[in-house]
Amino acid sequence: MAVFVLSKHKRPLMPCSEKRARLLLQRGRAVVHKRYPFTVRLKDRVGGDTQPLRLKLDPGSQTTGLAVVREADNGQHVLCLFELVHRGFQIKKALQQRASFRRRRRSQNLRHRAPRFDNRTKPKGWLAPSLQHRVDTVMAWVDRLCKLAPITALDQELVRFDTQKLANPEIIGIEYQQGTLLGYEVREYLLEKWGRECAYCGATDTPLEVEHIVARSRGGSNRVSNLTLSCHGCNTEKDRQPLADFFATSKGLKKRLKKCGHTAEARLERVQCQQQRPLRDASAVNATRWALFNALKATGLPVAVGTGGRTKYNRQRLGIPKTHALDAACVGPLDALHDWQVPTLTIKATGRGSYQRTRLDKFGFRRGVLMRQKQVHGFQTGDMVNAIVPTGKKIGTHTGRVAVRKTGSFNIQTENGVVDGVSYKYCTIIQRGDGYGYHLLPSTNLKGEAGQAVA
Missing domain, CATH: 3.30.420.10 (Ribonuclease H-like superfamily/Ribonuclease H)
Structure with missing residues (x-):
């Protein structure tokens, strides 16, 4: 993995290899600027040529x-x-909890913040x-x-699939309709729409084939609303049958449905309902992508x-x-x-902490009180530390994210798990907490798994 390099005045230069960064540090030409992502700052260089x-x-x-x-x-x-x-998910859960607290205070005539939903307006793009x-x-x-x-x-x-081209394949021309990329767009959309399982029997972990709900010989079209995914067995048995007849007469389908714990009536209703799902659902999923796109343009x-x-x-x-x-x-x-x-x-x-000074049990009652100071002996929760413990049960070197306690006995989240009860005297700051946790995944097994992952 390349190492980021900054000039003497903290201007970005071309990233270098790990070996070169190690030599620069050993020779005293650079210092460590940031641990995650690893960045060095040169002492004797102001600028240089860069590549795109x-x-x-x-x-x-x-x-x-x-x-x-x-x-x-x-x-x-x-x-x-x-x-x-x-x-x-954590943000959504915290907002739901806050709403329940306020609702209870209002209903119990306790000290509360007045409801404000009537005088709030959401701006465009909210x-x-x-x-x-x-x-x-x-x-x-x-x-x-x-x-x-x-x-x-x-x-x-920007989007998982181009819904406009899926709805009308001839919007740009016959070149797109018959192009190599069209099959990937359609298949990716169908995988997302039908939950990556056979629409008829619900089978998973099996090769799926693109299937016409209404057969072409019965007037069915190639529009994406008439396509679904099915296993080879269902695709062969259905052939050109109408959907209702296939679910009513196919013995092989009923046998497969029985293994999966489904009924023919329920699966038929699901297929008919899913078929009518409009294409705008995909646009709703991609709502944040457009907001991100506008932010990137800025x-x-x-x-x-x-x-x-x-x-x-x-x-x-x-x-x-x-x-x-x-x-x-x-x-x-x-x-x-x-x-x-x-x-x-x-x-x-991971966030930067919470103003809430207590914890709750599963019934909503207060459980304990948290300390009010954020730092303990110069450390705060979220800092990356290196702890060298010379004796005792925790002997060894532990590197990870620290969670502080008022007593000075900290917990350290390492790659191998949590090490609790480490004294602050053995800890050294590597990088101050910035609201994120870091973990480096090695690449040694990527090449070996390539064939299996692609298949």
């Missing part, structure tokens, strides 16, 4: 992939891979806090990486966009395994991708 770098993004509901690549004549070379894990958090977190890391590397352009997977850098179908097409064509970070590296037009077998830095959004 692109920052690619693959937005996701729970995890967003980021990749820094270098553009060259023979393709693109991966320098760094990141996976940003969001905390939207997103729920759990969704806005994802946009803000991604933009925070885009800004951070632009300060660490000379980023010249951005690539974003940076002033050129922004190129692509679809999830193109990303999957690039990844499978080049034989690259599926991860969030590697999906980001495959976003947009891509001829070749080199040096993608690098470690991935997982960045987990």
Whole structure:
């Protein structure tokens, strides 16, 4: 994984290899500027030549992939891979808990904050806090990486699939309708719509085939609303039968449904209901992507966009395994991708604490009181520390995220689990808490798993 390099005046220079960074540190020409992501700052250099770098993004509901690549004549070379894990679920849960507290105070005539829903208006483009958090977190890391590397352009997977072209394949012309990429767009959309299982029998972990709900011989079209996914057995047995007749007469289908614990009537109703789902559901899923796209344009850098179908097409064509970070590296037009077998830095959004000074049990009653000071002996929860314990049950070196206690006996979250009861006297600050937790995933087994992941 490349190491970010800053000049003497903290200007971004071209990233270097780990070996070169190690030599610069040993010779005293550089100092460690930041541990995660690892960045060094040169002491004797002000500027230098740079090459065009692109920052690619693959937005996701729970995890967003980021990749820094270098553009060259023979393709693109991966320098760094990141996976940003969001905390939207925790934000939603906290807001629901706060709403329940206020509701109870109002109903019990206790001291309360007056309801304000009547005098609040939502501005245009408003997103729920759990969704806005994802946009803000991604933009925070885009800004951070632009300060660490000379980023010249951005690539974003704007939508999972182009719903307008799916609804009307001839919107651009026959070239798109018969192109190689169309099959990937349609299949990716159907996988998302039908839950990656056979629509008829509910079978999973089996190859799925694109199937016409109303057969072409009975007047069915190739529009995506008439397509579904089925296993080979259901596809063969259904043939050109109407949907209701297939569920009523097929003995093989009923046998498979019995194994999965489903009934023919329930599955038929599900298929008919799912078939009528409008295409605008996909646009609702991609709501935050448009907000992110507008935020990326505001940076002033050129922004190129692509679809999830193109990303999957690039990844499978080049034989690259599926991860969030590697999906980001495959976003947009891509001829070749080199040096993608690098470690991935997982960045987990943890927040910066809470104003709440107590904890609650499962019944909503107060359980204990938290300390009011944020720092203990110069440490605070979220700091990355290195603890060298010379004696006792916790003997050894422990590196990870610390959780402080008033007594000075801390817990350290390491890669191998939690080490509790470590005295502050043995701890040394590596990096101050910035609201994120970091974990480096090695790349040694990516190449071996490539064939299985792609298949």
